[in-house]
Amino acid sequence: MTGVVLTLRLGRWGIVGFSLAAFVLTFVQTTGFYQIAGSTPGARAAFGASMATLAAQFVALFPPPIRPDTVGGYVEFRGFHPLAILFAVWALASATGFVRGDEERGTVEAALATGTSRVALIASRVAGFAIAITVASAAAGAGFVFGVALGHETVEAQRVIEASLLLAAIGLACYALSLLAAQVAGPSASTAVAGALLLALFIDNSLSRAMASLTTWRWLSPFRYYDLSQPLPSGGNFDGRAFLVLIGIGVVAAGAAAAAFMRRDLGAPLVSGPRIPHRLRHDASTAPWWKVAVVRGLYERRLGLLAWCAGMAVLAAVFVALTRTIVQVLLSIPTLLPYLSIFVHQQLYPAVLGYTWFNVAQLLFAALAITYVARWSAEDTDGRLEILLSQPQSRAAIVLERMTVLAASAVLIAAASGAVLYYASHQQGIDLNTQRLTAASLMLVPFALVFAGAGSLLAAWNPRAAVALLGAFAFASYLDTELATIYKLPVWLQDLSAFKLFGTPLLNGIDGRNLALMLLLALAGLGSSILAMQRRDVGA
């Protein structure tokens, strides 16, 4: 019991943050539905048709919605499905944080020294996360119920409970799978291996919607069992067996993780590679990159950078492959043909690719910025910033070097994914404007810098809260674009969102004003973070 309480105590900010995000997302989508869907049956049917068209473009991310002309169908698609991905990321971060962070900080060692068994420790962490994700899932359900009440409609409680339970179950399954992967890989590789596993399982299920060859493998993915239910809309369903499979995945994977934990040494993976003969050394490294600012930062992050480049390149190729399928689906809808005929053979492929790929790429570049800010915060708390500042470097130089490393990383990742996008689309016979593709890919760099600037300021002001606050900022920025047209937000407020400022560069080229605004926001973040860093106490 103490272990469960400790898990909840350690993860309290995650619980509060994700619960809040879940509530806000479903509430805003629900109230948004009443703003834009109209009130007559005809208006709602037309709205549902347009949503179905939109959903076809997102087939790689979410399953097609059932009855998007109803509030349940719409919020299932726009609120609950994105939350499933968000909760999977939360599960990944929590599970690998237990293996990597807590083990390196000595928390695990201290817990085991109290006489707690390894199985009990794993069980307490899993139970703690199960409680946490149930709370956040309930918050998602509550947001929907409140929104529906404001729309003067009613919803069956059972449907909401089922939708919330499904969210909790997918989160728990992802947590247990991440925990198992992390136990096998050991602390140092836990995040990479668990992240790769979840991504592979997600892509396996997503691509199986468009590629028939993958349908034989989709039973492997927990996301498949999440997809089998859509309880919120009228006419939707709740697959009890699929729900039990999700719970079963969680239990079996958690049991396997406990077994792996019992068999491995603390700080080491379950399976180690062959030992390389050790050579004693008393010299400093002579590699030239350690002497060059920025280059040393890139070198230190080389493995992560490589993983990002490879992951983004693979995703870009996947999205190109999906584009043809999506376009064929769009063209098969007779009511869309008059509209699409304006673009066919000219702009349709760039429009779809720009909409799907660059939307996902924006989210991933925001995540990239958040991971860098998380590292800056960690440097502050683990004493590394103090030792860096004890060298003859100004605080401004340290902040500037951090931002430049992030910018250079973003350029490399954008270049890798852009190059693959160009090559793969060329192979598929999709003709993309090279200049616009280059510009659109490079536009991801100032986009990431907007978040990096905000994160740099937060890390300088309050490093312990920086990641959570930046996550909230990214979420609010995303909502800003989602809600701008629904709630008719003022232009200046819309312009604070990098998601809105990014625009549609693959289709329409770069908007100079938006680029300038993004650079201005990034510079404002950088400048204010330098000022904040110069005034604050380090290590106190």
Next chain:
Amino acid sequence: MLVEMAVVAIRTSKLTKDYGAARGLFELDLQVSPQEVFGYLGPNGSGKTTTIRLLMGMIRPTTGSAHVFGLDCVRDSVEVKRKVGYLPGDVPQFGSLRGSEIVAYLGGMRGGVDRRHVRAIAERLDLDLNRRFREYSSGNKQKLAILLAFMHRPELLVLDEPTSGLDPLNQQEFYAMLREARDDGATVFLSSHILSEVEHVCDRVGILRSGRLVRVAQLDELRRIRVHRVEVEFAPDAEVPEARLRSAPGVESLQVEGSRVTCTIRGSFDGLLDAISDSEVTDLVSTEPSLEEFFLSFFGEPRPKALPA
């Protein structure tokens, strides 16, 4: 004034960092001369690390000022750090970087680090730089931190409890390195809560308590005022020289239980050794008092709650 400041390695004037609730450092006036090894002694939470972080420009003073070789620790912090080798109280975490890469990383940031000097220190401390940081034991992490502080032959070494985690052999090696650095012209500012360590290597000692500097003492003064708790076990058939012990200079709080004698020695051991020189002693144990006990003895203050009666 400028000339005078230039010859002083460290000078603080009414230096205060107030964290509230009587925590922090208050009105510190301190001066450390070049080539001096200055010990900074105080129990946990007395303000040692706060002082060091103020000198390094990591934190900003509430009031007052600190200068290193005449340079303001806040305004000229980059120049100050060029002259200083710093060992923080907690060794920073470098994850999976190898020792050789950490040295190259920080050496690259600093510039002008002599590779032969790095090698000499690593060999001397028997520190394998080919290992990853996370593989190092706590003692080896401390050795790496010492190497990072010494690698550029700084004019001033600011060391926050530098021997924590080091085994006795490496402690001796470290003390030798300090003496050599001093002989080469470096100044050393060293914080500790171990009396014998400060006594071993320092020329002068500043004693800090509850954020205030209560005394700056020369080494011989420290030796004079420090105390040891001694237990002497005489042979079963030998007579305990109780009268001689009671009258011996420096012997206090004498207690005799059969053939076992316990007492406190203030200053020199000569009086005790004279008193027992004619008796057959089977065992003699001298224990250094904790810093709290030292303060108790030195300042005659009430016994802290943590100490046994």
